[in-house]
Amino acid sequence: NAGVMQNPRHLVRRRGQEARLRCSPMKGHSHVYWYRQLPEEGLKFMVYLQKENIIDESGMPKERFSAEFPKEGPSILRIQQVVRGDSAAYFCASSPPSPGYTFGSGTRLTVV
Amino acid sequence: AQSVTQLGSHVSVSEGALVLLRCNYSSSVPPYLFWYVQYPNQGLQLLLKYTSAATLVKGINGFEAEFKKSETSFHLTKPSAHMSDAAEYFCAVSDRGGAQKLVFGQGTRLTINP
Numbered sequence: 001n002a003g004v005m006q007n008p009r010h011l012v013r014r015r016g017q018e019a020r021l022r023c024s025p026m027k028g029h030s031h032v033y034w035y036r037q038l039p040e041e042g043l044k045f046m047v048y049l050q051k052e053n054i055i056d057e058s059g060m061p062k063e064r065f066s067a068e069f070p071k072e073g074p075s076i077l078r079i080q081q082v083v084r085g086d087s088a089a090y091f092c093a094s095s096p097p098s099p100g101y102t103f104g105s106g107t108r109l110t111v112v
Numbered sequence: 113a114q115s116v117t118q119l120g121s122h123v124s125v126s127e128g129a130l131v132l133l134r135c136n137y138s139s140s141v142p143p144y145l146f147w148y149v150q151y152p153n154q155g156l157q158l159l160l161k162y163t164s165a166a167t168l169v170k171g172i173n174g175f176e177a178e179f180k181k182s183e184t185s186f187h188l189t190k191p192s193a194h195m196s197d198a199a200e201y202f203c204a205v206s207d208r209g210g211a212q213k214l215v216f217g218q219g220t221r222l223t224i225n226p
Binding site: 004006031033035041042043044045048056058059091093095100101102103104105106108 | 218
Protein backbone atom coordinates (compact mmCIF):
# COMPACT_ATOMS: atom_id res chain seq x y z
CA ASN A 1 0.00 0.00 0.00
CA ALA A 2 1.91 3.00 -1.26
CA GLY A 3 1.89 6.10 0.88
CA VAL A 4 1.24 9.62 -0.25
CA MET A 5 3.34 10.21 -3.36
CA GLN A 6 4.67 13.63 -4.15
CA ASN A 7 6.72 14.61 -7.16
CA PRO A 8 9.06 16.00 -7.95
CA ARG A 9 11.08 15.76 -4.72
CA HIS A 10 13.14 18.79 -5.70
CA LEU A 11 12.18 21.53 -8.12
CA VAL A 12 14.25 24.49 -9.23
CA ARG A 13 12.58 27.37 -11.01
CA ARG A 14 13.76 30.77 -12.14
CA ARG A 15 11.87 33.82 -11.03
CA GLY A 16 8.78 34.30 -13.17
CA GLN A 17 8.39 30.65 -14.16
CA GLU A 18 5.56 28.36 -13.14
CA ALA A 19 5.87 25.54 -10.62
CA ARG A 20 3.59 22.51 -10.64
CA LEU A 21 3.63 20.19 -7.66
CA ARG A 22 1.83 16.86 -7.80
CA CYS A 23 0.36 14.72 -5.07
CA SER A 24 -1.24 11.29 -5.29
CA PRO A 25 -3.11 10.42 -2.08
CA MET A 26 -3.09 7.05 -0.42
CA LYS A 27 -5.48 4.52 -1.87
CA GLY A 28 -8.90 4.98 -0.32
CA HIS A 29 -8.20 8.52 0.90
CA SER A 30 -10.55 11.13 -0.49
CA HIS A 31 -9.24 14.20 1.35
CA VAL A 32 -6.09 16.05 0.30
CA TYR A 33 -4.33 18.87 2.13
CA TRP A 34 -1.41 21.08 1.14
CA TYR A 35 0.95 22.67 3.64
CA ARG A 36 3.99 24.90 3.24
CA GLN A 37 7.05 24.82 5.46
CA LEU A 38 9.35 27.80 5.34
CA PRO A 39 12.91 27.41 6.66
CA GLU A 40 13.02 27.13 10.46
CA GLU A 41 9.25 27.31 10.71
CA GLY A 42 6.40 24.92 11.31
CA LEU A 43 3.93 23.88 8.66
CA LYS A 44 1.25 26.31 7.57
CA PHE A 45 -2.04 25.13 6.13
CA MET A 46 -2.74 26.18 2.57
CA VAL A 47 -5.73 24.33 1.15
CA TYR A 48 -8.04 21.35 1.72
CA LEU A 49 -9.60 19.56 -1.24
CA GLN A 50 -11.86 16.67 -1.99
CA LYS A 51 -12.39 15.28 -5.47
CA GLU A 52 -13.31 18.19 -7.78
CA ASN A 53 -13.98 20.48 -4.81
CA ILE A 54 -12.00 23.02 -2.85
CA ILE A 55 -13.29 22.79 0.71
CA ASP A 56 -11.08 25.33 2.47
CA GLU A 57 -8.51 27.59 0.83
CA SER A 58 -8.13 30.03 3.68
CA GLY A 59 -4.35 29.54 3.78
CA MET A 60 -3.69 30.12 0.10
CA PRO A 61 -2.06 33.38 -0.97
CA LYS A 62 -4.59 35.46 -2.88
CA GLU A 63 -2.55 35.65 -6.05
CA ARG A 64 -0.46 33.26 -8.14
CA PHE A 65 -1.39 30.12 -6.18
CA SER A 66 -4.06 27.61 -7.15
CA ALA A 67 -4.88 24.01 -6.37
CA GLU A 68 -7.03 21.31 -7.87
CA PHE A 69 -7.96 17.70 -7.22
CA PRO A 70 -9.58 16.39 -10.38
CA LYS A 71 -11.83 13.38 -10.66
CA GLU A 72 -8.97 11.45 -12.23
CA GLY A 73 -5.30 11.94 -11.47
CA PRO A 74 -3.26 13.59 -8.76
CA SER A 75 -3.86 16.81 -6.91
CA ILE A 76 -1.88 19.72 -8.34
CA LEU A 77 -0.57 22.79 -6.54
CA ARG A 78 0.30 25.43 -9.09
CA ILE A 79 2.38 28.53 -8.45
CA GLN A 80 2.54 31.05 -11.25
CA GLN A 81 5.32 33.61 -11.71
CA VAL A 82 7.35 32.29 -8.81
CA VAL A 83 9.35 34.65 -6.61
CA ARG A 84 12.23 33.94 -4.21
CA GLY A 85 9.85 34.03 -1.26
CA ASP A 86 8.05 30.96 -2.64
CA SER A 87 11.12 28.84 -1.90
CA ALA A 88 9.97 26.32 0.69
CA ALA A 89 9.05 22.71 1.26
CA TYR A 90 5.51 21.91 0.17
CA PHE A 91 3.86 18.93 1.79
CA CYS A 92 0.76 17.11 0.74
CA ALA A 93 -1.24 14.96 3.10
CA SER A 94 -4.23 12.71 2.66
CA SER A 95 -6.78 11.19 5.00
CA PRO A 96 -9.92 9.15 5.07
CA PRO A 97 -12.91 10.86 6.70
CA SER A 98 -11.40 10.42 10.20
CA PRO A 99 -8.72 12.24 12.19
CA GLY A 100 -5.06 11.81 11.32
CA TYR A 101 -3.14 12.50 8.14
CA THR A 102 -0.50 10.68 6.21
CA PHE A 103 2.06 13.08 4.79
CA GLY A 104 4.11 12.75 1.66
CA SER A 105 7.86 13.36 1.61
CA GLY A 106 7.39 16.84 0.22
CA THR A 107 8.56 18.87 -2.74
CA ARG A 108 11.39 21.27 -2.05
CA LEU A 109 11.02 24.27 -4.30
CA THR A 110 13.97 26.53 -4.89
CA VAL A 111 13.49 29.75 -6.82
CA VAL A 112 16.69 31.18 -8.29
CA ALA B 113 -8.72 30.73 16.77
CA GLN B 114 -6.72 27.69 17.68
CA SER B 115 -3.03 27.90 18.45
CA VAL B 116 -0.24 25.63 19.61
CA THR B 117 2.80 26.58 21.64
CA GLN B 118 5.79 24.30 21.90
CA LEU B 119 8.06 25.34 24.73
CA GLY B 120 11.69 25.06 23.74
CA SER B 121 12.76 25.15 20.12
CA HIS B 122 15.74 22.95 20.99
CA VAL B 123 15.91 20.15 23.56
CA SER B 124 19.00 18.12 24.25
CA VAL B 125 19.08 14.94 26.34
CA SER B 126 21.54 12.15 26.93
CA GLU B 127 21.00 8.70 25.46
CA GLY B 128 18.93 6.70 27.94
CA ALA B 129 17.48 9.77 29.64
CA LEU B 130 13.84 10.84 29.79
CA VAL B 131 12.53 12.80 26.82
CA LEU B 132 9.92 15.49 27.59
CA LEU B 133 8.66 17.77 24.82
CA ARG B 134 6.09 20.33 25.86
CA CYS B 135 2.97 21.37 23.99
CA ASN B 136 0.18 23.68 25.10
CA TYR B 137 -2.84 24.45 22.99
CA SER B 138 -5.50 27.09 22.88
CA SER B 139 -8.96 26.04 21.80
CA SER B 140 -12.48 26.92 22.83
CA VAL B 141 -13.52 23.27 22.86
CA PRO B 142 -11.50 20.09 23.44
CA PRO B 143 -9.78 19.49 20.14
CA TYR B 144 -8.02 16.64 18.46
CA LEU B 145 -4.29 16.69 19.21
CA PHE B 146 -1.38 15.15 17.36
CA TRP B 147 2.37 14.70 17.57
CA TYR B 148 4.39 14.32 14.39
CA VAL B 149 8.08 13.61 13.87
CA GLN B 150 10.14 14.87 10.95
CA TYR B 151 13.55 13.49 10.07
CA PRO B 152 15.87 15.59 7.88
CA ASN B 153 14.57 16.06 4.35
CA GLN B 154 11.60 13.81 5.06
CA GLY B 155 7.86 14.25 5.42
CA LEU B 156 6.04 14.16 8.72
CA GLN B 157 5.22 10.86 10.39
CA LEU B 158 2.35 10.56 12.84
CA LEU B 159 3.58 9.52 16.28
CA LEU B 160 0.26 9.53 18.10
CA LYS B 161 -3.10 11.26 18.30
CA TYR B 162 -5.71 12.12 20.90
CA THR B 163 -9.33 12.00 19.75
CA SER B 164 -11.23 11.81 23.06
CA ALA B 165 -10.69 8.24 24.11
CA ALA B 166 -8.14 7.59 26.87
CA THR B 167 -6.25 10.69 27.95
CA LEU B 168 -2.96 8.79 27.97
CA VAL B 169 -2.11 7.98 24.40
CA LYS B 170 0.58 5.54 23.35
CA GLY B 171 2.29 5.95 20.03
CA ILE B 172 5.03 4.45 17.96
CA ASN B 173 8.70 4.15 18.91
CA GLY B 174 7.92 4.11 22.64
CA PHE B 175 6.46 7.61 22.79
CA GLU B 176 3.35 8.56 24.70
CA ALA B 177 1.46 11.75 25.50
CA GLU B 178 -1.09 12.74 28.10
CA PHE B 179 -4.00 15.06 27.42
CA LYS B 180 -4.59 17.34 30.42
CA LYS B 181 -7.63 19.51 29.87
CA SER B 182 -7.09 21.56 33.05
CA GLU B 183 -3.60 22.52 31.86
CA THR B 184 -4.47 22.64 28.13
CA SER B 185 -1.38 20.52 27.58
CA PHE B 186 -0.39 17.51 25.53
CA HIS B 187 3.25 16.86 26.42
CA LEU B 188 5.19 14.11 24.67
CA THR B 189 7.38 11.74 26.66
CA LYS B 190 9.64 8.75 26.21
CA PRO B 191 11.27 7.05 29.20
CA SER B 192 14.62 6.33 27.58
CA ALA B 193 16.02 8.29 24.64
CA HIS B 194 17.69 6.53 21.75
CA MET B 195 20.06 8.07 19.24
CA SER B 196 17.52 7.41 16.49
CA ASP B 197 15.05 9.74 18.22
CA ALA B 198 17.02 12.78 17.07
CA ALA B 199 14.59 14.70 14.84
CA GLU B 200 12.16 17.61 14.75
CA TYR B 201 8.89 17.11 16.61
CA PHE B 202 5.69 18.99 15.90
CA CYS B 203 2.57 19.26 17.99
CA ALA B 204 -0.66 20.02 16.11
CA VAL B 205 -4.31 20.67 16.88
CA SER B 206 -7.48 20.43 14.83
CA ASP B 207 -11.17 20.96 15.28
CA ARG B 208 -13.34 17.95 15.95
CA GLY B 209 -15.72 18.65 13.15
CA GLY B 210 -15.52 19.87 9.60
CA ALA B 211 -12.22 20.15 7.78
CA GLN B 212 -9.31 18.55 9.53
CA LYS B 213 -7.17 21.61 9.10
CA LEU B 214 -4.15 21.24 11.37
CA VAL B 215 -2.54 24.11 13.21
CA PHE B 216 1.09 23.27 13.97
CA GLY B 217 3.45 24.47 16.64
CA GLN B 218 6.83 25.83 15.67
CA GLY B 219 8.54 22.53 16.33
CA THR B 220 11.13 21.27 18.80
CA ARG B 221 14.44 19.95 17.58
CA LEU B 222 15.53 17.03 19.75
CA THR B 223 19.23 16.25 20.01
CA ILE B 224 20.48 13.08 21.68
CA ASN B 225 23.92 13.15 23.27
CA PRO B 226 25.89 9.88 23.43
